[in-house]
Amino acid sequence: MVFVKKSVLCTKIQILTLVFLSLFKHHLPPLSISPQNFHLHPCNFFHTKKFLIRLYIVVAKMVKICCLGAGYVGGPTMAVIALKCPSIEVAVVDISVSRITAWNSDQLPIYEPGLDEVVKSCRGKNLFFSTDVEKHVAEADIIFVSVNTPTKTRGLGAGKAADLTYWESAARMIADVSKSDKIVVEKSTVPVKTAEAIEKILTHNSKGVKYQILSNPEFLAEGTAIEDLFAPDRVLIGGRETPDGQRAIKALKDVYAHWVPEERILCTNLWSAELSKLAANAFLAQRISSVNAMSALCEATGADVAEVSHAVGKDTRIGHKFLNASVGFGGSCFQKDILNLVYICECNGLPEVANYWKQVIKVNDYQKNRFVNRIVSSMFNTVSGKKIAILGFAFKKDTGDTRETPAIDVCQGLLGDKARLSIYDPQVTEEQVHKDLSMNKFDWDHPVHLQPMSPSTVKQVSVVWDAYEAAKGAHGLCILTEWDEFKNLDYKKIYDNMPKPAFVFDGRNVVNPQKLREIGFIVYSIGKPLDSWLKDMPAVA
Numbered sequence: 001m002v003f004v005k006k007s008v009l010c011t012k013i014q015i016l017t018l019v020f021l022s023l024f025k026h027h028l029p030p031l032s033i034s035p036q037n038f039h040l041h042p043c044n045f046f047h048t049k050k051f052l053i054r055l056y057i058v059v060a061k062m063v064k065i066c067c068l069g070a071g072y073v074g075g076p077t078m079a080v081i082a083l084k085c086p087s088i089e090v091a092v093v094d095i096s097v098s099r100i101t102a103w104n105s106d107q108l109p110i111y112e113p114g115l116d117e118v119v120k121s122c123r124g125k126n127l128f129f130s131t132d133v134e135k136h137v138a139e140a141d142i143i144f145v146s147v148n149t150p151t152k153t154r155g156l157g158a159g160k161a162a163d164l165t166y167w168e169s170a171a172r173m174i175a176d177v178s179k180s181d182k183i184v185v186e187k188s189t190v191p192v193k194t195a196e197a198i199e200k201i202l203t204h205n206s207k208g209v210k211y212q213i214l215s216n217p218e219f220l221a222e223g224t225a226i227e228d229l230f231a232p233d234r235v236l237i238g239g240r241e242t243p244d245g246q247r248a249i250k251a252l253k254d255v256y257a258h259w260v261p262e263e264r265i266l267c268t269n270l271w272s273a274e275l276s277k278l279a280a281n282a283f284l285a286q287r288i289s290s291v292n293a294m295s296a297l298c299e300a301t302g303a304d305v306a307e308v309s310h311a312v313g314k315d316t317r318i319g320h321k322f323l324n325a326s327v328g329f330g331g332s333c334f335q336k337d338i339l340n341l342v343y344i345c346e347c348n349g350l351p352e353v354a355n356y357w358k359q360v361i362k363v364n365d366y367q368k369n370r371f372v373n374r375i376v377s378s379m380f381n382t383v384s385g386k387k388i389a390i391l392g393f394a395f396k397k398d399t400g401d402t403r404e405t406p407a408i409d410v411c412q413g414l415l416g417d418k419a420r421l422s423i424y425d426p427q428v429t430e431e432q433v434h435k436d437l438s439m440n441k442f443d444w445d446h447p448v449h450l451q452p453m454s455p456s457t458v459k460q461v462s463v464v465w466d467a468y469e470a471a472k473g474a475h476g477l478c479i480l481t482e483w484d485e486f487k488n489l490d491y492k493k494i495y496d497n498m499p500k501p502a503f504v505f506d507g508r509n510v511v512n513p514q515k516l517r518e519i520g521f522i523v524y525s526i527g528k529p530l531d532s533w534l535k536d537m538p539a540v541a
């Protein structure tokens with residue numbers, strides 16, 4: 001009985017202390033950042049004499065992370081950190097009010113398998129989305145910067161160099177509002193040596209606050225972001241080789257160590273980390289351009305690119321991943337990052353290296369042009385006034401992202417020849433399609449609220465919500481995204497509703513060309529033996 005009364009009294013005191021400390025936590029002296037401090041067992045916690053000290057530690061110094069940029073990287077990455085590290089408070093902030101409103105709603109601003117569940121399980125607990133950028137930056141111990149780094153469209157390095165406007169303004173804002181020491185983490189993909197520039201901005205405006213800059217590039221791919229974040233091949237952290245730099249690396253490593261095995265967390269110097277990100281994307285894109293270059297040769301010789309990729313990929317030194325021939329790679333990063341790499345090589349007096357990487361983009365552009373040429377040349381050298389169905393507009397399946405999607409170039413090529421397009425994609429809105437088809441190159445990579453507000457509607461384009469509707473009355477059907485549903489469409493029904501000859505141009509090799517030929521279609525599949533109809537047509541119109 002005595003024990004019960006004592007414990008009730010004790011609990012009341014504990015709760016009151018907790019409330020008190022919560023209210024006045026900002027007036028307590030800071031402790032060193034170490035997530036290890038927070039692994040207190042809840043049972044021990046309330047029954048030890050050191051209770052007040054422990055409570056002080058937990059309430060006063062729960063590690064706070066703030067991420068600038070609630071986009072495709074900032075949103076999912078921070079949601080996973082919050083899920084895996086319940087002892088860390090994560091605030092994701094953005095200058096775009098509509099993005100933050102969407103993150104706080106049931107309709108998240110990006111489509112990514114598994115993301116909804118992760119966000120819903122920690123939002124409002126230790127994961128917050130806010131437009132109060134300055135408040136959260138001021139309170140944070142670790143600040144991730146995951147803002148846009150588009151390709152420059154004007155001035156020095158236009159068309160190649162990374163535009164660091166958003167990064168620089170983020171750094172200046174951090175310097176303005178910070179009153180305590182911070183670890184600033186480059187999450188965006190940036191040119192090598194960016195950390196040096198950021199360091200200068202921060203230290204020259206520091207008002208006595210100390211900063212450590214880390215490079216922690218992100219390797220997630222869209223469509224599999226949550227999977228990739230849960231089990232990354234590696235986490236890369238680059239920092240200064242000074243004692244303070246190493247302590248900062250350790251603090252960030254401790255965050256990832258909540259769920260990533262130690263041997264997968266690689267620590268390097270700053271420049272290696274920054275360059276590794278650009279190198280990884282360049283290597284990946286290079287594989288696609290290599291297989292796409294082979295696909296042209298396959299069409300010319302009667303080889304089948306799928307068989308060639310399979311045979312080549314069986315060599316364990318080469319491996320089978322990323323060898324799918326396609327209409328071309330898209331997405332917000334491959335082209336941007338390679339252009340950036342090319343620019344850095346040129347600036348460092350390495351024109352041969354620059355030209356080598358430039359070729360990866362040239363082959364990608366060649367592949368998209370080749371696809372359009374195949375369509376036009378097989379349809380009697382003109383698509384003027386003809387309806388063409390476009391199945392898939394996103395740059396890959398399982399995402400609604402259309403940034404630098406090959407569909408834009410293919411559609412623009414067909415529109416240039418006066419085709420009428422009927423577009424269907426399960427995740428891309430009508431507004432987005434019109435915006436993409438009327439926007440200037442590279443404009444898409446700026447924050448949404450800074451892009452052209454009301455894009456002009458492209459007259460010859462209609463967007464529909466059903467593949468059958470898109471194909472009705474169409475002379476040809478182009479598959480531009482490998483959505484699973486395109487594999488299982490009723491192609492007989494589609495064929496019956498099209499004028500003849502009816503064409504299928506498969507830019508993702510999702511259909512079985514033989515089966516479609518049996519129905520009656522004339523089929524073009526990337527890198528596959530050509531239909532007799534196409535053999536007589538020039539590959540370049």
Ligand SMILES: NC(=O)C1=CN([C@@H]2O[C@H](COP(=O)(O)OP(=O)(O)OC[C@H]3O[C@@H](n4cnc5c(N)ncnc54)[C@H](O)[C@@H]3O)[C@@H](O)[C@H]2O)C=CC1
Binds near residue numbers: 170
């Ligand atoms: N999308 C991807 O799969 C990957 C992207 N990256 C890199 O991550 C960076 C971000 O890419 P995404 O997330 O795709 O871009 P995003 O455009 O989806 O998101 C960037 C966000 O930053 C916000 N922003 C810009 N300036 C800001 C500021 N000063 N303060 C607060 N918010 C600000 C924008 O409003 C936007 O919502 C880029 O450097 C990209 O190269 C790296 C790996 C994967």
Ligand SMILES: O=C(O)[C@H]1O[C@H](OP(=O)(O)OP(=O)(O)OC[C@H]2O[C@@H](n3ccc(=O)[nH]c3=O)[C@H](O)[C@@H]2O)[C@H](O)[C@@H](O)[C@@H]1O
Binds near residue numbers: 222322326329334395
């Ligand atoms: O820095 C980035 O933004 C990210 O870029 C890519 O990820 P992502 O662009 O989201 O998607 P990928 O799966 O790499 O596909 C890129 C493009 O290549 C195409 N692709 C991919 C693989 C393949 O074999 N063939 C092929 O044409 C895809 O359809 C897509 O258009 C990288 O895979 C990520 O590691 C990286 O973090």
